[in-house]
Amino acid sequence: MNSNILEIENLTVHFPIYIGTVRAVENVTLEIKQGEVMGLVGESGCGKSTLGFSILRLLRPPGLIAGGQIRYHGNDIVRMDEQELLAIRGKRIAMIFQDPLTSLNPLFRVGDQFIETIQTHENGVSNKEAVERAADMLKRLGIAPDRLYEYPHQMSGGMRQRIMIGIALVLNPDLLLADEPTTSLDVIVEAQFLDLLNELREQFNLTILLISHNIGIVAQMADRVTVMYGGRLAETGKAEALFADPRHPYTQGLLASIPNIKLDQPKLHSMPGAPPDLVDPPSGCVFHPRCPYVMDKCRGEIPPSFNDQDHQTACWLYG
Amino acid sequence: MDKDMEKLLEIRNLTKHFPVDKGFLAQLFTKEKRVVHAVDDVSFFIREGEVLGLAGESGCGKTTTGRLILRLLEPTSGEISYRGTSIFQNTREEMRRLREKIQVIFQDPYASLSPRMSIGASIGHPLKIHTSYTPAEIEDKTHEIMEKVGLSPAGFLARKYPHQLSGGQRQRVAIARALITSPDFVVADEPIAMADVSVRSMILELMVRLKEEFDLTYLFITHDLATCKYICDRIAIMYLGQIVEIGPLREVFQHPIHPYTISLMAAVPVPDPKFRRKHPIPKGEIPSTINPPSGCRFHPRCSYAKSDCSGEKPRLDQVAGDHWVACCVRPNAGA
Amino acid sequence: MNYSPTAALGQFIRRFTRMGKQYGVEWWILVAGAIVILGVVSMAMFATVIAPYNPYDQDTGPQLSPPDSEHLMGTDNLQRDVFSRIIFGARTILGVAILAAILSSILGISMGLISGYAGGGFDKVFSLVMDSIYSFPGLILAIAFAAMLEPGVTNISIAVAVIYIPTYFRLVRGQTLTIKQELYVEAARAIGAPGSTILAKYIFPNVIATTAVVFTMNVADAIMTEAALTYLGLGLPPSVVDWGMDLAMGKKFLPSGQWWLITFPGAMISLLAVGFTMLGEGLSEILNPRLLEK
Numbered sequence: 001m002n003s004n005i006l007e008i009e010n011l012t013v014h015f016p017i018y019i020g021t022v023r024a025v026e027n028v029t030l031e032i033k034q035g036e037v038m039g040l041v042g043e044s045g046c047g048k049s050t051l052g053f054s055i056l057r058l059l060r061p062p063g064l065i066a067g068g069q070i071r072y073h074g075n076d077i078v079r080m081d082e083q084e085l086l087a088i089r090g091k092r093i094a095m096i097f098q099d100p101l102t103s104l105n106p107l108f109r110v111g112d113q114f115i116e117t118i119q120t121h122e123n124g125v126s127n128k129e130a131v132e133r134a135a136d137m138l139k140r141l142g143i144a145p146d147r148l149y150e151y152p153h154q155m156s157g158g159m160r161q162r163i164m165i166g167i168a169l170v171l172n173p174d175l176l177l178a179d180e181p182t183t184s185l186d187v188i189v190e191a192q193f194l195d196l197l198n199e200l201r202e203q204f205n206l207t208i209l210l211i212s213h214n215i216g217i218v219a220q221m222a223d224r225v226t227v228m229y230g231g232r233l234a235e236t237g238k239a240e241a242l243f244a245d246p247r248h249p250y251t252q253g254l255l256a257s258i259p260n261i262k263l264d265q266p267k268l269h270s271m272p273g274a275p276p277d278l279v280d281p282p283s284g285c286v287f288h289p290r291c292p293y294v295m296d297k298c299r300g301e302i303p304p305s306f307n308d309q310d311h312q313t314a315c316w317l318y319g
Numbered sequence: 320m321d322k323d324m325e326k327l328l329e330i331r332n333l334t335k336h337f338p339v340d341k342g343f344l345a346q347l348f349t350k351e352k353r354v355v356h357a358v359d360d361v362s363f364f365i366r367e368g369e370v371l372g373l374a375g376e377s378g379c380g381k382t383t384t385g386r387l388i389l390r391l392l393e394p395t396s397g398e399i400s401y402r403g404t405s406i407f408q409n410t411r412e413e414m415r416r417l418r419e420k421i422q423v424i425f426q427d428p429y430a431s432l433s434p435r436m437s438i439g440a441s442i443g444h445p446l447k448i449h450t451s452y453t454p455a456e457i458e459d460k461t462h463e464i465m466e467k468v469g470l471s472p473a474g475f476l477a478r479k480y481p482h483q484l485s486g487g488q489r490q491r492v493a494i495a496r497a498l499i500t501s502p503d504f505v506v507a508d509e510p511i512a513m514a515d516v517s518v519r520s521m522i523l524e525l526m527v528r529l530k531e532e533f534d535l536t537y538l539f540i541t542h543d544l545a546t547c548k549y550i551c552d553r554i555a556i557m558y559l560g561q562i563v564e565i566g567p568l569r570e571v572f573q574h575p576i577h578p579y580t581i582s583l584m585a586a587v588p589v590p591d592p593k594f595r596r597k598h599p600i601p602k603g604e605i606p607s608t609i610n611p612p613s614g615c616r617f618h619p620r621c622s623y624a625k626s627d628c629s630g631e632k633p634r635l636d637q638v639a640g641d642h643w644v645a646c647c648v649r650p651n652a653g654a
Numbered sequence: 655m656n657y658s659p660t661a662a663l664g665q666f667i668r669r670f671t672r673m674g675k676q677y678g679v680e681w682w683i684l685v686a687g688a689i690v691i692l693g694v695v696s697m698a699m700f701a702t703v704i705a706p707y708n709p710y711d712q713d714t715g716p717q718l719s720p721p722d723s724e725h726l727m728g729t730d731n732l733q734r735d736v737f738s739r740i741i742f743g744a745r746t747i748l749g750v751a752i753l754a755a756i757l758s759s760i761l762g763i764s765m766g767l768i769s770g771y772a773g774g775g776f777d778k779v780f781s782l783v784m785d786s787i788y789s790f791p792g793l794i795l796a797i798a799f800a801a802m803l804e805p806g807v808t809n810i811s812i813a814v815a816v817i818y819i820p821t822y823f824r825l826v827r828g829q830t831l832t833i834k835q836e837l838y839v840e841a842a843r844a845i846g847a848p849g850s851t852i853l854a855k856y857i858f859p860n861v862i863a864t865t866a867v868v869f870t871m872n873v874a875d876a877i878m879t880e881a882a883l884t885y886l887g888l889g890l891p892p893s894v895v896d897w898g899m900d901l902a903m904g905k906k907f908l909p910s911g912q913w914w915l916i917t918f919p920g921a922m923i924s925l926l927a928v929g930f931t932m933l934g935e936g937l938s939e940i941l942n943p944r945l946l947e948k
Contacts, residue, residue: 043515156604186376187542191586191600213516216545216588220595239592257520259545261572261587262594268549270520274485389844418846430837435859444855445845496845 005175005207006032006055011068013047013054020279024050024063026231026286029305032175037201037208039222039239041215041254045275047231052179052211056089072175091121094168098180100160104152110163111148117167137166140203141196158189162196169204179211194221215258219243227251230276230286232302237311247313249291285316293317325402327367327504327536328388332360333397335383339609355608357383359560361397362635367503370530370537372551372568374544376583378608379557381540385506388538389423390414401504419449422497426509428489432481439465439477442496449500464495467532468525487518494525498533508540523549544587548572553641556580559608559616562635566642576644578621615646623650684936690929694922698744707735709742709895718912728914730900731907740918742895747926750811751876757815759869762822767853767861769823770830781827788820796879800888810889814879818872825868829861863941870934874927881923897923 013025025047032038040048053059055070057077070077072088080088097103105113114134119125135145141162152160161181168176178197182190194217201208212218218225219239226236227248235248246252256269273290276282282289288298297316306318336354358380365371373381386392388399390406399406401417409417422445425431432441443461446452452460462473468491470476481489490510497505510526511519527550530537539551547554547568554572555565556579564577575581578601585598601620606612612619618628627647635643674681697704706726707714714725714735721728727736769780787795799813833839834857842856883889884898892899897919904915 043517158604186605187544188376188582188586188600189604190588191596192602194588195600214588215516215590219590219592220588222592243590243592254517255590257517258590259520259543259549260590261545261548261584262589262591266549268520268523270524271517274487275515275517391840391843415846415848418844423841423844425837425841427837431841433838433842433856433860436855444842444847448846448848448851493841496841500845 003034004031005034005073006209007069007071008051008055009069009071011051011054011070012066013050013059013063014066015063017062022278023231023281024278025054026281027068028228028231028233030226030233030236032207032209033224034174035205035207036223037210037221039218039225040209040211040228041213041218041225042228042234043213043254043275045278046228048211048213048228049179051228052095052177052209055177055209056093056095057085058095090117090168090173091171092173093175093177094171094173095177095179096161096164096168096181098183100157100164100184101152103164104160106152109149109151110155114148114167114170118170121171133170134166137170140200141166157185158192161185161189161193165197165200169200169206172204173206175207175209177209177211180213181210182214182217183212190217197221215254227254230281231278232286233305233312233314234287235311235313235315236305241311245311247311247318248287248315249293249317250287253290253292285314325367326364327402328538329364329398329400330384330388331362331398331400333362333384333387333399334359334395335380335387335392336395353609356560356611357608358387358394359611361557361560361562363555363562363565365504365536365538367536368534369552370539370550372539372541372547372554373557374541374547374554374583375557376542376605378559378605380560381542381557382508384557385423385508385538385540389421389506390417415449419445419500420502421504421506422500422502424490424493424497424505424507424510426512428486428493428513429481431493432489434481437478437480438470438484438492441481442477442492442499445496445500460499461495464499468495468498468529470495486514487521490514490518490522491525494522494529498529498535501533502535504536504538506538506540509542510539511546512541512543519546526550544584556583559605559611561616561632562645563617564642564644564646565635566638566644567640570639570642574642576638576642576649577617577646578623578648578650579617581650621648623648680936680939682936683932684940687929687932687934687936690925691933694744694926694929695748697741698748701741701745705735705738705741707738709734709739711735714738718907718915720912721914727918728912730903730915736900736914736918739895739900740897740922743897743900743919743922744926746807746890746894746896747877747880747898747923750807750814750880751873753807753811754814754876754880755818755869755872757811758818758872759822759865761815762819763826763858763861763865765819766823766826767830767858770827771834771849771853771857777827780823784820784823787817788824790817792817792875793879793882796883797886797888800883805889805891807890807894810880810883813883813889814876817879818875821868821872822865825864826861829864830857833857833860867934867938867941870930870937874930874934877923877927877930 009029011025011028015022015024028051040051042048050063054065055077065078068078072093111131111134115127115130118130118133134148138145138148143159143162155163182193185193200206210218210221222239224237225239225242227234227250229250235242235246235251242251243255246255253269253271257271259268271290276286284300285298285303288294291298295316303314303316303319305312305314308318335358337357339353339355361384373384375381383392387394394407401421406417432438439461442465443457446457446460461477465473465477470488470491484492507526511522514522523546529535539547541547551568553566554568555562556577557563558579564571564575564580571580572584575584581598582601585596586600601622603620606619614629614631615633618624621628625648633645633647635645638644712732712734714733715729717729717733718731719725719729725735725737727740730736765780769777795817796813799816800810803809803813839852839856842852881898881901884896885902887902890896890899901916901919904919907915
């Protein structure tokens with residue numbers, strides 16, 4: 001049964017700073033279905049990472065959720081109090097980040113970080129039990145259990161990234177948020193990591209939100225894909241449908257401008273212009289200054305998402 | 320491609336080892352010196368007018384090779400010749416004149432520009448060093464090159480500082496600075512790695528266009544094999560300080576022979592959900608450059624490795640025409 | 655946009671208060687320090703106009719008389735007007751302190767740049783010398799230099815300058831070592847710039863910002879050192895009007911109740927030093943966050 005594990009509705013996130021308010025995420029609505037991998041793509045500054053952080057309310061000040069709901073199994077995370085949040089964070093929804101060297105505490109052994117995670121979220125787990133679970137997790141990751149006694153800096157980048165997944169999954173969460181998990185990895189290690197993620201996804205029955213600017217890995221991993229631009233949702237749909245038939249002009253431009261090692265496409269197309277200023281975004285459709293199909297309507301009114309067989313596009317061309 | 324075209328740059332047995340600092344006491348008591356084998360016995364050449372891609376993952380030595388060519392580092396041993404003359408024999412004066420002809424574009428456009436120099440001053444500085452143009456002439460030439468790379472209006476932008484520009488613009492500044500002395504050869508060290516996705520194609524396109532217009536030769540250093548396809552004529556794959564395969568781009572991409580090249584190409588994520596990877600990827604990670612594996616450095620991770628592979632280091636052997644591979648097993652050859 | 659003077663003044667005041675709100679109390683400290691310094695500087699510049707009497711004149715009034723309407727700060731034992739001596743004394747102390755600061759900054763910065771960039775044995779030797787000077791108690795070193803050299807404004811400035819050179823040296827050398835590793839310095843080498851150009855155009859401009867704060871603190875310190883030296887009778891001949899010397903002389907008369915001879919010079923020395931310190935503090939708070947966020 002494909003129910004929605006996470007429903008984001010009209011989410012708006014602002015960063016009020018001294019030169020104005022950065023509209024990092026504006027009115028984004030999307031659903032993540034149970035058991036799927038949802039890929040969230042876009043360039044830097046499009047709001048995808050901000051959205052990821054908002055889900056667990058990990059926004060750094062001055063960021064704040066200015067509106068909307070984030071419903072996890074029906075409960076709105078935005079309105080949860082501290083206690084309810086702690087019950088979810090790490091335990092039901094876990095997150096891994098781009099640079100494992102900075103997300104793992106350099107002063108503690110890896111094993112200790114596992115134990116701390118387990119014992120903070122579950123009462124009455126003895127040290128021995130926690131270590132066993134950690135060792136078990138390492139085995140599943142293909143790492144020798146005695147590496148629990150090592151410090152993060154003694155490990156390679158790829159291994160640290162796997163440890164980070166291990167810590168994230170040791171509590172058996174339903175949903176894993178992965179924010180640019182492979183950006184700091186070499187190509188071959190990245191491929192190993194993605195293979196591992198696929199295996200773990202099956203073993204743990206995971207739902208994954210994969211946030212990345214690397215369209216290649218999203219194409220390889222995701223069941224459905226969402227494209228963001230300028231803080232807004234541009235297009236969302238099944239991966240194969242979106243790549244085969246990109247509808248939003250931004251998606252079209254983006255896909256035409258990324259190098260593809262397999263295709264025999266001699267030229268790369270480039271999109272003119274630059275990403276929008278989020279403090280003072282363009283009126284109407286945020287992409288209109290760069291859009292080759294811009295119409296008068298686009299300059300004035302913000303397009304809603306037009307749905308066509310589970311393929312949604314926020315563009316007046318489809319209205 | 321005319322194979323008798325002049326060899327612009329020739330590199331022979333280039334080696335660079337970096338000493339590893341040990342603690343004071345350890346240095347007293349142990350005799351062996353530990354070094355990082357950044358570049359080990361690398362040989363190749365670049366023909367005039369072509370773009371040679373130098374590709375590999377971290378620690379393969381591609382960036383160090385670039386720095387050696389620019390003589391920002393001194394080699395441990397080996398030779399680099401530019402138009403037949405060894406660059407390491409150059410005097411300071413000769414080196415300065417060479418720098419007019421060999422230029423560089425770095426990976427991080429923000430870090431490669433002085434934050435306290437206006438971009439006009441940064442771009443024009445090479446002219447100040449190498450020519451005797453008047454300030455007015457330098458300004459003219461600066462504006463001219465700025466317009467050529469798409470920094471327009473030049474007069475307005477020339478007075479700006481790096482932090483006032485976008486990432487894409489900053490990389491254009493770096494390109495303008497590299498080309499203002501009309502060099503023959505440009506070393507591009509991961510020029511688009513730090514740029515935004517939508518800006519990358521613009522910069523790549525610009526580099527291709529400028530190559531035609533200025534009659535340039537590029538050494539394109541990158542970890543992203545997919546971009547090589549759009550700019551490189553030939554490609555060299557490096558692993559742990561050595562070249563494992565080198566040849567025309569189409570050849571190497573369609574018929575990779577070295578197991579590492581095969582794995583590397585298979586691992587590159589294809590932005591198309593219909594393509595799922597078929598070839599298995601090697602296990603393990605890149606070993607330490609301080610203690611590289613014996614013989615063929617890839618052998619511990621290679622699924623085709625035989626007993627010979629840990630013995631003697633394979634040399635680059637010609638496979639077909641311009642295509643050379645350093646592998647004894649060659650699982651794909653003949654395919 | 656209207657250019658009338660009142661509008662310009664209004665804009666200035668608005669900018670002024672906005673800075674205050676943005677930076678908080680540090681801005682006001684900076685402003686307070688600046689006001690004090692400006693006051694003393696004006697006093698020094700317009701000394702001939704403001705001073706009621708000639709500071710050398712030994713016949714301005716009764717001997718050792720307390721402050722009154724004729725002599726705002728009283729008279730000393732040689733019947734000289736203290737107020738005029740304070741005003742003219744500002745010239746001496748400012749002149750020496752600023753000259754000393756300029757000398758030490760020029761020497762310290764250039765040596766730091768060259769030593770940091772050159773590295774190797776040269777750098778090791780220089781650092782050793784500088785560290786030795788630095789670890790030596792400043793005042794004693796200044797006394798030693800002042801005693802060796804003949805009394806005079808230039809010489810006392812040199813004596814004061816010496817003790818501050820290592821501070822600039824260390825700061826600039828440290829920064830140079832860091833900046834030397836930056837990519838834009840490597841880029842400068844790649845375009846063929848010679849070492850001197852790299853130092854002057856690429857390293858120096860990126861180093862200078864931090865030295866501004868050190869300069870103000872240097873002046874504050876130099877003021878105290880100058881006063882200390884002249885208090886001890888070193889560095890300047892008695893023919894020069896100076897707060898430190900007046901302080902030394904005034905000390906003798908305190909037991910007999912003539913407080914004005916020692917209080918005013920002492921207060922002025924403290925006030926001027928505090929003024930520069932406040933300027934430096936405020937400046938450092940305001941510049942540093944900018945430097946950190948690049």
